[in-house]
Amino acid sequence: MHIGRHRAVLGALAVGVLALSACGTDRNVTNADLNPELRELEVDCGTTSVVAEGSSAQKNAMDVFARDFGVKCPGSHLNYTSSGSGKGVAAFTAGQVDFAGSDEPLTGDEVEAARQRCEGNPAWNIPMVFGPLAVTYNVPGVRDLTLTPEVIAEIYQGRITRWNDPAIERLNPESSLPALDIVPFYRSDESGTSANFQKYLSVATDGLWEGEGKTFRPGRGVGQGRSGTDGVTSSVEQTEGGITYAAWAFPKNVGLDIAAIDSGSGPVELTGESAGRAIESARVSGQGHDLRLDLDSLYGNDAPGVYPIVLATYEIVCSDGYDAPTARSVKAALRVAAHAGAENLEQAGHVPLPPEFRKKVLESVEAIRE
Structure with a gap:
């Protein structure tokens, strides 16, 4: 047993995550501090900051994304409010934020509400944050x-x-x-x-x-x-x-x-x-660039070397209907997020997108119309 350690270690964990978040505005953090793929990534940053809200399960990963986005796009910010999936989707459909973080894809009335928010265009569910x-x-x-x-x-x-x-x-x-x-x-x-x-x-x-x-x-x-x-x-x-x-x-x-x-x-x-192998083999049940996942294919994966208990969470975005500057900035933020490094994500309790799965995600991101 480790009685007495818990609060101290959780405090250290919180400090570590806060440090990642703070790095987004730390002048001492430069492109050279990022992982090699992200260092070499060319990003059309746009001219506006990005505002998002939703799933608390994404908060630590969003801190990593925000830091990286601030480094790749100086002067731009990814501002994420951790309020819960339901509130995030409601803020998105009300046009108060640029995208929503959600533990589940849109369902029922949310689909039509999102379509109206997106100027009559469908919203897409893009799974970008995975936490075992x-x-x-x-x-x-x-x-x-x-x-x-x-x-x-x-x-x-x-x-x-x-x-x-x-x-x-x-x-x-x-x-x-x-x-x-x-x-x-x-x-x-x-x-x-x-x-x-x-x-x-x-x-x-x-x-x-x-x-x-x-x-x-x-x-x-x-x-x-x-x-x-x-x-x-x-x-x-x-x-x-x-x-x-x-x-x-x-x-x-x-x-x-x-x-x-x-x-x-x-x-x-x-x-x-081992968690990445489960993500790599998860089937997409959505159509086109809507990447909602078939959870049976994730949780029922019994292949060797696969750890299947992985929480998949989504970014809910408009396929079209943003003004051009917002669309460009949203795409830039998500492009950077898709290339986040393993070390920082695993410290935050998440895993990076496997290469083949990341290709699907980036295809959807690039398809957002400006």
Whole structure:
């Protein structure tokens, strides 16, 4: 256990992210400080700053994008307000921001509202920010642990209650698992993290998990709810036998152990590379330059070396209908964002776009009409 470290390390994480954000206006940061691809990227910067709003899950990545955009386009700014996906989409459809960040593509009435905002043209859903979700645990003496989606589901359903359960022992023959009660923690607040984790469990277990939506639905009387990512991760850190799901940045930077996932082709550790393989193979269900994803193809990916628990979030943009200066600046900001480097993104808990997937994203960005 690491009792007492959590607040200090989370503080350090926050400082690191703030430092990235601050770099956007730091005169000492130059083009030479960027990753090689971004250094060589030619950008038609436009003449206006870009205003966006939405998903809190994108905030840390947006800090990276804003810094890079400020370096590549001196005098221009990417100003992102982290207010939640719903508020971001509402601000976009009201014409208050240039694009919205959202944990989900546009649905229902949002599609028509966005069309009206875009002067009668369709809005496109462009997936640009990907954040892996980690299954993190606190089992004394066990630093390497493999779980399957079925075992995770049964833990949260209350069918597996001790760490030395035969189902877990079979997956970890070289580990000495203690006869310790499993203490599952889950988000008590409505959360896009919970929605995507439940979607993953449902797809990966062929329906064994029946919960869905932003409210997590464990078995009756199973586990303990906590508010926010800080709430669940700090509870795991302080509880022997604890387990939870959380955005990668928190357990990674706090130093909590993270389980490998066996989807049927062997254990896969969570890394930028293994999460990137899931993104690379995700299918697009949208038409043309609308890149909404088929989440079944993401969460149901059982290929070797793939870590499939990845939260995909979107930038909602007008395909046409911007004035020319705004269109040029939006395209510049998104072009820079697509080339963000692995080091800074992984520090912020995200992974860079794999090369082939990035090509699809850039094709959509370039197709925005000026």
